[in-house]
Amino acid sequence: MKKDLGVKPAVYPMPVLMIATYDENGVVDVMNAAWGMICESDKVTLALSESHKTVKNIKINKAFTIGLADVKNIKAADYFGIASGNDTPDKFARTGLTAVKSEKVNAPIIDEFPLTIECELAEIVRTDNFQSVVGRIVNVCVEDSLLDEDGKFDVEKSGILMFDQFKAGYYVTGEKVGQAWSSGMELK
Numbered sequence: 001m002k003k004d005l006g007v008k009p010a011v012y013p014m015p016v017l018m019i020a021t022y023d024e025n026g027v028v029d030v031m032n033a034a035w036g037m038i039c040e041s042d043k044v045t046l047a048l049s050e051s052h053k054t055v056k057n058i059k060i061n062k063a064f065t066i067g068l069a070d071v072k073n074i075k076a077a078d079y080f081g082i083a084s085g086n087d088t089p090d091k092f093a094r095t096g097l098t099a100v101k102s103e104k105v106n107a108p109i110i111d112e113f114p115l116t117i118e119c120e121l122a123e124i125v126r127t128d129n130f131q132s133v134v135g136r137i138v139n140v141c142v143e144d145s146l147l148d149e150d151g152k153f154d155v156e157k158s159g160i161l162m163f164d165q166f167k168a169g170y171y172v173t174g175e176k177v178g179q180a181w182s183s184g185m186e187l188k
Helices: 053-061 071-082 091-095
Strands: 017-022 028-033 036-040 043-046 063-068 099-101 108-110 115-126 131-142 161-164 169-172
Touching: 017 053, 017 108, 028 053, 028 071, 028 091, 028 108, 043 115, 053 063, 053 115, 053 131, 063 108, 063 131, 071 091, 071 161, 071 169, 108 115
Parallel strands: none
Antiparallel strands: 017 028, 017 063, 036 043, 043 131, 063 115, 099 108, 115 131, 161 169
């Protein structure tokens, strides 16, 4: 038996994405966004409202980075979701994190986040119901220590955060329990 919960954003897990941009003066701004995902093999989409400073910055620079937050940086990641760049101009500086300019796009890479997706603005899609910032992936960079013996990102080593919208909790990625495009083959 199932119980009705009403209208909830009931997708689990949600990512904990750190969207980093420069403002018109070159000041680093980072926001925490859970409503984003891969939408094509070389594109990401972020459901961000027009009012975010980050969206204004993306329009100015036509670029952004997405850092995947990890458990070691949970305080800063959560703070980036609590404080608004519109109200707190020194938001990034308060965290003590380190930003370096991407060599691929006009946006900062936050050193402390283990994996970063560097994006150029592809388009902003507006409808009556939502706004989506679509980025073209230009590069993905990752900490060497998080690569496996085949040079692939090892999520089990990463401590990457996930967000639970039901209880507003952060969780870390866990053990591998199956293999995509293989676990269900016996049913084919």
